[in-house]
Amino acid sequence: MKIKALYEWTWIFSEAVGKAYGQYVKGEDVSVKTLSSTEPFFYFLDDSQLETEEMSGLFSGSHQTNEIYKIDFNPNKTWGKEWTPPPYKEYFGKKSSVESDKPIIVINNKYICLNYGEFTKNTIF
Helix, strand or coil: CEEEECCCHHHHHHHHHHHHHHHHHCCCCCEEEEEHHHHHHHCCCCHHHEEEECCCCCCCCCCCCHHHHCCCCCHHHHHCCCCCCCCHHHHHHCCCCCCCCCCCCCCCCEEEECCCCCCCEEEEC
8 A cells, every 4th residue: 555645744643654554553555655753653654664854835734624623523434444543652661751540532633624716724733
């Protein structure tokens, strides 16, 4: 499976990383083309499976869905059963001096208001 992840970070982390990791766990052939700044989050791939480039132009290439903003969003229903989040806590926890047995929560404070027929407005809370 070839995954093109050259769009906004929200889509890279909500869609592309999970798809790539799901394929990796199943032993499937997977390759990813992504932004160089997101390379550490594809740690499970080797150099031959990962191609990076700098961001240029408009975000494009994702199969974006507004479903991810709904409270009952299920990535497996949207992107398939192979979507699997990587064990970031286990991997990056080995590299961190912070020790915690508590769950990790990620807060996305950027909201994109999609008003059809108008320009998209980005809001930072």
